[in-house]
Amino acid sequence: xxxxxxxxxxxxxxxxxxxxxxxxxxxxxxxxxxxxxxxxxxxxxxxxxxx
Amino acid sequence: xxxxxxxxxxxxxxxxxxxxxxxxxxxxxxxxxxxxxxxxxxxxxxxxxxxxxxxxxxxxxxxxxxxxxxxxxxxxxxxxxxxxxxxxxxxxxxxxxxxxxxxxxxxxxxxxxxxxxxxxxxxxxxxxxxxxxxxxxxxxxxxxxxxxxxxxxxxxxxxxxxxxxxxxxxxxxxxxxxxxxxxxxxxxxxxxxxxxxxxxxxxxxxxxxxxxxxxxxxxxxxxxxxxxxxxxxxxxxxxxxx
Amino acid sequence: xxxxxxxxxxxxxxxxxxxxxxxxxxxxxxxxxxxxxxxxxxxxxxxxxxxxxxxxxxxxxxxxxxxxxxxxxxxxxxxxxxxxxxxxxxxxxxxxxxxxxxxxxxxxxxxxxxxxxxxxxxxxxxxxxxxxxxxxxxxxxxxxxxxxxxxxxxxxxxxxxxxxxxxxxxxxxxxxxxxxxxxxxxxxxxxxxxxxxxxxxxxxxxxxxxxxxxxxxx
Numbered sequence: 001x002x003x004x005x006x007x008x009x010x011x012x013x014x015x016x017x018x019x020x021x022x023x024x025x026x027x028x029x030x031x032x033x034x035x036x037x038x039x040x041x042x043x044x045x046x047x048x049x050x051x
Numbered sequence: 052x053x054x055x056x057x058x059x060x061x062x063x064x065x066x067x068x069x070x071x072x073x074x075x076x077x078x079x080x081x082x083x084x085x086x087x088x089x090x091x092x093x094x095x096x097x098x099x100x101x102x103x104x105x106x107x108x109x110x111x112x113x114x115x116x117x118x119x120x121x122x123x124x125x126x127x128x129x130x131x132x133x134x135x136x137x138x139x140x141x142x143x144x145x146x147x148x149x150x151x152x153x154x155x156x157x158x159x160x161x162x163x164x165x166x167x168x169x170x171x172x173x174x175x176x177x178x179x180x181x182x183x184x185x186x187x188x189x190x191x192x193x194x195x196x197x198x199x200x201x202x203x204x205x206x207x208x209x210x211x212x213x214x215x216x217x218x219x220x221x222x223x224x225x226x227x228x229x230x231x232x233x234x235x236x237x238x239x240x241x242x243x244x245x246x247x248x249x250x251x252x253x254x255x256x257x258x259x260x261x262x263x264x265x266x267x268x269x270x271x272x273x274x275x276x277x278x279x280x281x282x283x284x285x286x287x288x289x290x291x292x293x
Numbered sequence: 294x295x296x297x298x299x300x301x302x303x304x305x306x307x308x309x310x311x312x313x314x315x316x317x318x319x320x321x322x323x324x325x326x327x328x329x330x331x332x333x334x335x336x337x338x339x340x341x342x343x344x345x346x347x348x349x350x351x352x353x354x355x356x357x358x359x360x361x362x363x364x365x366x367x368x369x370x371x372x373x374x375x376x377x378x379x380x381x382x383x384x385x386x387x388x389x390x391x392x393x394x395x396x397x398x399x400x401x402x403x404x405x406x407x408x409x410x411x412x413x414x415x416x417x418x419x420x421x422x423x424x425x426x427x428x429x430x431x432x433x434x435x436x437x438x439x440x441x442x443x444x445x446x447x448x449x450x451x452x453x454x455x456x457x458x459x460x461x462x463x464x465x466x467x468x469x470x471x472x473x474x475x476x477x478x479x480x481x482x483x484x485x486x487x488x489x490x491x492x493x494x495x496x497x498x499x500x501x502x503x504x505x506x507x508x509x510x511x
Contacts, residue, residue, distance in 0.1 A: 183458055186454075186457070187458050189454060190454045190455040193455070194441065194451065197448065197451050198445060203508050203509065203511065206504075206505075206508040207441050207508055210441070210501055210504050210508075211441060211455065214437065214459070214498075215458070217497075218459045219458075221462045222461045222462050222465070225461070225462040225465045225466060225486070225490075226465065228465075228466075228469075228483070228486070229465050
């Protein structure tokens with residue numbers, strides 16, 4: 001851990017905010033992708049079984 | 052072989068599926084590598100002290116925040132002119148990513164501005180223009196959400212993107228007229244005189260390219276989701292009709 | 294075209310058309326501002342141009358969703374679209390009608406409210422000039438926003454979210470003209486730039502609005 005001197009709070013909070021926001025973005029993307037994929041599978045299965 | 056082949060959703064899905072792991076891995080390596088390099092292995096600036104380390108986040112995200120809008124402009128134009136659905140969906144997929152990057156640029160800028168300029172926020176042209184860009188992202192995404200018919204939504208958001216671009220550019224220059232700023236000029240110009248020193252520039256470039264790949268990976272991933280969502284919608288509609 | 298304009302004006306003036314509402318809103322906002330800022334005359338004078346411009350802008354915004362919504366609901370918008378009049382002209386006339394019923398009264402009322410806010414006398418002419426030049430742009434851009442959201446139910450909030458960022462350059466230059474005028478500085482440069490933006494908006498927005506209407510009527 002490098003010595004951040006008197007700006008430690010600023011630098012660390014900037015990195016923390018960034019990681020948090022990027023994590024939220026990736027999380028939301030993955031969550032939506034999974035949901036859509038699952039629903040699509042279900043819809044295709046329904047279609048496959050009915051015909 | 053032309054780029055328009057990727058307008059076919061099937062072709063796009065196949066290629067993007069093959070590409071996505073590589074792009075994601077590259078993004079992860081470059082972002083993590085660049086940030087670690089910048090955070091642990093660069094000296095403090097003689098004037099700004101350790102706060103200079105914010106640059107490795109602030110500059111790449113700000114660049115990608117504005118570039119994302121430009122990408123949306125291009126894909127919106129392609130949709131309006133050639134009516135390729137993948138293009139419209141890519142614009143839709145890019146908007147939240149661009150918005151988050153813009154927000155990160157704004158927040159890290161505020162955090163950095165506090166010790167450097169003695170203020171969190173200053174009504175400086177660059178800062179304010181980014182705030183306006185953030186508002187444009189909000190409006191664009193809200194319009195996508197509000198309209199039911201996907202084709203109409205794609206058309207209307209594309210028109211909004213075109214008009215918004217014109218007004219965003221005008222705002223940028225109007226703001227320069229309005230207030231002289233605190234923000235420095237370009238940090239990475241071709242003019243070596245005003246460039247940041249090499250020790251900072253190499254990890255910074257790594258981060259910029261890393262965030263570019265992060266953006267690409269997220270947009271590819273989200274576009275795939277949007278294409279699937281569209282197919283799902285079509286299937287459900289067909290079920291209802293049957 | 295003239296008939297359409299007259300019809301819109303008549304509808305707006307008739308009871309329930311919302312004519313005068315924007316004006317009353319402008320009055321209330323301007324009166325409320327000093328309550329929020331405090332009674333010091335010096336501060337109020339300093340911020341008066343900004344208050345008047347933001348007030349005018351919000352008053353304009355208030356009546357935007359009526360531009361197309363009523364015609365959309367009763368189906369007359371589709372009739373108008375099938376008439377020989379091009380949609381671009383329709384959008385232009387709608388913007389003009391909106392300006393005549395909202396923008397013009399605001400321009401006329403601004404000096405009265407400026408007295409309340411102790412705006413210095415030399416600034417009056419510049420204030421009126423800036424509003425007269427700037428409000429047509431607000432109406433034209435607003436017509437585009439209204440055309441985008443015409444198909445959305447309860448689109449009023451969405452409309453503000455879309456239109457307000459587009460208003461940034463107009464507001465910047467308009468308030469700049471009024472502020473410089475009040476301080477006795479040369480305000481001609483921002484006025485010319487404001488006029489440029491208004492002309493751009495007037496020239497381009499009817500086409501964008503017509504494109505959006507076409508999508509919504511499809």
